[in-house]
Amino acid sequence: MSTPTRIYIARLAGVAVFDPNGDQVGRVRDAVARLRATGRPPEVVGLVAEMPMRRRIFLSINRITSIDADAVVLGSGTLNLRRFEKRLNELLVLQELLDRRVQLEPGGQPGTVVDVAMECARGGEWSLTRVAVREQTGRITRRGHLHQVEWDRVRGLSGIADNRGTANLLAVLEDMRPADLANALQDLPDTRRNEVAAALNDERLADVLSELPEHDQVEILAALDRERAADVLEEMDPDDAADLLNELPPPEQDVLLDLMEPDEADPVRQLLNYTPGTAGSVMTSEPVILPPDATVAEALARIREPQLSPAVAAQVFVTRAPQNTPTGRYLGMVHFQALLRESPADLLGKVVVNDIDPLRPTTPLPEITRRMATYDLVAMPVIDRNNRLVGAVTVDDVLDHSLPRDWRDRGVLGAAGTTDAVLDGADG
Known part of the structure; x- marks a missing residue:
């Protein structure tokens, strides 16, 4: 084991874990200590590392050859990929x-x-x-x-903690991506998870909720007062907010929608009216939409906006006014690669294409999947009977609704982690 011989553990959170060949295999999320009945300080027996697919595993302290605030390096041998489960006499620091x-x-x-x-x-x-x-x-x-x-x-270091704050744990978690933070929250006891979630700002909490299993979303939202819950729903994408509200009883849906700002609640209400499993129920009602007289330069500026997901930013939909859904007449779309090939001064009406039939709100999910795979698309327009654009289905929408409902649940992901991997000097 390399120096230093004393390490403050919060500084290890998020540090990369490398195999003997220098390939990154995960990141540190916590340390595991074993309580001792003799009154001696707990013995640190290993680290918890997060691997790809959000699987958390145990790294024995004896397997680590180097550890500091910059990197953790593993020695050769067998790496147990079973999902980490804390034992009765252990402490997650x-x-x-x-x-x-x-x-x-x-x-x-x-x-x-x-x-x-x-x-x-x-x-x-x-x-x-x-x-x-x-x-x-x-x-x-x-x-x-x-x-x-x-x-x-x-x-007070042992036993059940009362009246705990959240500031220092949030400081450890603040640089995590929303999906990773959602994963970390699932490891916390319910009460602690709700405390940490409530301490996040509205935008951050909205992003994290979208990455959690439905039952966790509902429990966290229920732990908030209704005004705060409505504020968080306003920060969510309309389709994610609609999915969450669909998990609540209709009377509670109505209360929260009434507390939301009307311009934020209206698109969510529209999505709630569509039949589950159809394009209308899975689409986003806020794709990138511009008129035909907008320039290529304007379109490129729009898709650079940091709040847009990669799938939403991959194309611009072109319609007549108005540009809010439901729009004026749908004219077609332009993929961002086509925008990069055109002169910045060209008008979108000159480069728009409409050679693929749009979806209808009633198009079922299997048909959407087949058509997106056939044409290698990351998004497809959804139009109503009056040829107005009402939204777009993106590939992440399709994945979210094609996978089992509990695919985000840590227990489901961990069930697959029952094999071992070998880390040696030849193969890493």
């Missing part, structure tokens, strides 16, 4: 200790855990030895002093 209310000895000064250090003894055993605790001052405008003290000088 970041999940269970960050933001915990404790008392410093002597004197019982109250404080909050902001980090925990693990340290390697001469025999190679790693233990939790020091705790970074910030004093509670009782004054909003002043932060308390930060103390780094020995493990045995802190009371």
Whole structure:
């Protein structure tokens, strides 16, 4: 094991894990410590790493040849890819200790855990030895002093934590992609998950909710007051908001829709009216739409907007006014690759194509899948009987609704992880 011999674990969160050949195999998400009945500090037995497909596995501390705040390197041998499950006498350091209310000895000064250090003894055993605790001052405008003290000088590190904050755990999670943060939330106990979710800002929470299984979405939304829940729904894409509201009883749907701003609620109401399993029920009602007299330069500027998903930004739909769905007459679409090949001053009406029949709101999902695969499309327009564009079905919409309903559930993903992989000097 390489130096340093003392590492603060919050600094490891998100650090890349590499095999002996230098290929990245995952990222650190937590450390696992084994509680000891002798009063000695807990022994660190390994790390939890997140692998592709959101699978979290256990990395034995004995398998790690190098560990620091920049990288974790594994030695050769067999890597167990079974989904990590915490044992009864184990502790997940970041999940269970960050933001915990404790008392410093002597004197019982109250404080909050902001980090925990693990340290390697001469025999190679790693233990939790020091705790970074910030004093509670009782004054909003002043932060308390930060103390780094020995493990045995802190009371309240074991047992059930009451009245925990979220600031330090959020600091560890803040750089995660929404899908990874959603995955991390599924590892938390329900109460803690709801606390952390509620502490996210509306836009961040909306993004994370879209990546969670339906039952978790409903439970988190139910834990919010209704005004906050409506604010979060406003930040979601209309199709994602409609999917979530579909999981609620109709009376609760109506209450939340009434609390939303009318211009945000209207497209969601329209999507709720479509039959499940049809283009209308899975489409987004906010694709990129421009008039035929817009220029190629204007179209390229629109699809560069950072809030657009890659599938939505892959093409521009061209219609007569108005450009909000339902639009004026649908004229066709232009793929972004075609935009790159044209002069920036050219008008979209000159380059638009309409050689593929649009979908109807009633088109069933299997037919949508077949047609998108046939023409190698990432999105297709949906028009009504009056030839007005009402939305677009993107490939991610199709995937979301083609996979089993519980595909986002961690338990389902983990069930597949029952094989081992070999990390050796030849194959990595």
